[in-house]
Amino acid sequence: MNRPPRHRLVPTNVAALATGVSEATIRKWVSRGKITRYGSPGRSQFDIEELTEIALRRQPAAAPGARP
Numbered sequence: 001m002n003r004p005p006r007h008r009l010v011p012t013n014v015a016a017l018a019t020g021v022s023e024a025t026i027r028k029w030v031s032r033g034k035i036t037r038y039g040s041p042g043r044s045q046f047d048i049e050e051l052t053e054i055a056l057r058r059q060p061a062a063a064p065g066a067r068p
Contacts, residue, residue, distance in 0.1 A: 009045040018051045
């Protein structure tokens, strides 16, 4: 797998904010293979594109007739 461009990589705290979960959950997802971790030891980085896809899948479907 190729490393994404540098401008798409974000640290753990931003990854957590982007997906609406805690930093601990981000670390669990990495250990379970749900997301890819880039960076060196002590400096985890994540692809914002991959995080955006996860965040969109996690959004509940709107009820029919519901207003945004």
